[in-house]
Amino acid sequence: MKVAQSSSLAQQIELSIRKKFHKTIFSPFAKAVSTYKLLQEGDRVAVCISGGKDSMLMAKCFQELQRHRKFPFELVFLVMDPGYHTVNRKRIEENAKIMNLPLTIFTTQIFDVVDQIQKSPCYLCARMRRGYLYSKARELGCNKIALGHHYDDVIETILMGMLYGGQVQTMMPKLHSTNFEGMELIRPLYLVREDDIRRWRDYHGLQFLQCACHFTDLCQKGSEGEMTSKRQEIKKLIQSLKKTNPYIESNLFKSVENVNLSTVIAYKKDGKRHHFLETYEKD
Numbered sequence: 001m002k003v004a005q006s007s008s009l010a011q012q013i014e015l016s017i018r019k020k021f022h023k024t025i026f027s028p029f030a031k032a033v034s035t036y037k038l039l040q041e042g043d044r045v046a047v048c049i050s051g052g053k054d055s056m057l058m059a060k061c062f063q064e065l066q067r068h069r070k071f072p073f074e075l076v077f078l079v080m081d082p083g084y085h086t087v088n089r090k091r092i093e094e095n096a097k098i099m100n101l102p103l104t105i106f107t108t109q110i111f112d113v114v115d116q117i118q119k120s121p122c123y124l125c126a127r128m129r130r131g132y133l134y135s136k137a138r139e140l141g142c143n144k145i146a147l148g149h150h151y152d153d154v155i156e157t158i159l160m161g162m163l164y165g166g167q168v169q170t171m172m173p174k175l176h177s178t179n180f181e182g183m184e185l186i187r188p189l190y191l192v193r194e195d196d197i198r199r200w201r202d203y204h205g206l207q208f209l210q211c212a213c214h215f216t217d218l219c220q221k222g223s224e225g226e227m228t229s230k231r232q233e234i235k236k237l238i239q240s241l242k243k244t245n246p247y248i249e250s251n252l253f254k255s256v257e258n259v260n261l262s263t264v265i266a267y268k269k270d271g272k273r274h275h276f277l278e279t280y281e282k283d
Contacts, residue, residue, distance in 0.1 A: 010100040013204055017064050021200050028151075028191035029061045036173040038146075038186040041071035045186070046078040046137035046145045049103070051092035051209035053201045054148035058189050059101050062146070076140050077101050080132055082125070083111030088209055095208065104140065108132050134180040144184045152194040155252040156234045164230055170256040 017026050033039055047062050049055045059077055066075060077096070081089055096103045110132070114125045137145045149171055157171040173190045177183040189197075201208065241248045261267060266275045 009098055009204065013060060013099055014064065016200065016203060017060055020203070021196065024196040025057070025192055025200060026061055026064060028193075029058075029188055030065060032173060032188050032190040032192075033065065036186075036190065038174055038188055039073055042073065043144055044074040044076065044140075044142045046076045046133065046140065046142040048133050048137075048145050048147055049077055049079045049092070049096075049101070050148070051079070051084075051088065051095070052148065053197055053206070053208040054150055054189060054194075056095060056099060056101075056206075056208055057197055057200060058146060058148045060099060061188065063101075076137070076142055077103050078133065078137060078140070078145075079103050079105045080129060080136065081105060081107045082129060082132075083107075083109055091207070091209060095206065098206075106136050131179070134177055134183055138180055138183060143182060144186055146186050146188055148189055149187045150189040150192045150194050150197065151253065152235075152249075154190065155238065155249055156231055158252050158256060159234050159238065160230060163234070168256070168259070 039045070045062070047055075047059050049059055062075055066073070079092060079096075084092075093103070093105075095101075108128075110125060110128045113128070133145050154171045158169070161167050161169045171187070173187050175185045177185065238248060238252075245251075264276065266273060268274070
């Protein structure tokens with residue numbers, strides 16, 4: 001792609017976030033940052049880019065937010081290469097050029113390690129990725145890492161926990177790291193819908209990675225096809241329930257904001273389990 005064409009597309013992408021997709025993407029992005037207090041003055045944020053649509057859009061939204069910032073903060077657009085095939089890494093780099101994102105890339109051997117694991121390789125991969133990102137971000141002077149999880153990830157996690165984990169929990173908008181003191185994880189796409197991210201992607205004709213691991217190899221083939229997983233089952237279940245209840249998604253999201261402990265049999269707080277019988281006779 002010629003430099004002039006790339007520059008023009010970058011401008012179109014930025015303009016679309018300000019105009020066409022302002023209400024559905026940038027506004028909820030900024031709302032999440034404000035509502036959950038995801039940024040403070042002086043923060044240096046490692047915006048973690050996997051090469052997928054979500055993290056790439058998050059990076060552009062951060063750039064836009066920085067242009068209109070109410071206080072100073074710094075951004076590092078961080079890419080970890082866990083052992084991508086050459087074509088996948090090249091796609092990330094080319095998309096970054098198109099979108100005017102100055103990347104900081106570092107390499108690990110996570111895929112080689114995970115390839116040797118038969119049980120729960122995806123879980124191990126995710127844990128290792130998180131650890132490496134925290135470590136590199138801290139090395140670069142960052143106090144926060146930003147991940148591209150969106151609204152749909154949140155509600156799917158709630159339902160997955162209930163149906164497959166036997167627990168009520170959610171994906172939090174921010175978390176203190178337990179292994180890297182002083183580091184924090186934030187999720188600024190928390191209120192952005194996945195369908196709107198897809199619309200933004202398709203509007204510009206962009207092609208991103210979905211999962212480039214050695215188990216699926218979907219991205220090497222240029223596909224964003226669905227993977228068979230518990231999360232995909234939950235996605236389909238939510239869509240099915242939505243046919244009879246159009247508010248199912250918002251109700252799932254609100255359910256973890258409206259927990260009534262007086263009607264809960266038991267709950268955990270700071271690792272300690274509490275049962276309703278502890279205070280039942282005192283009420």
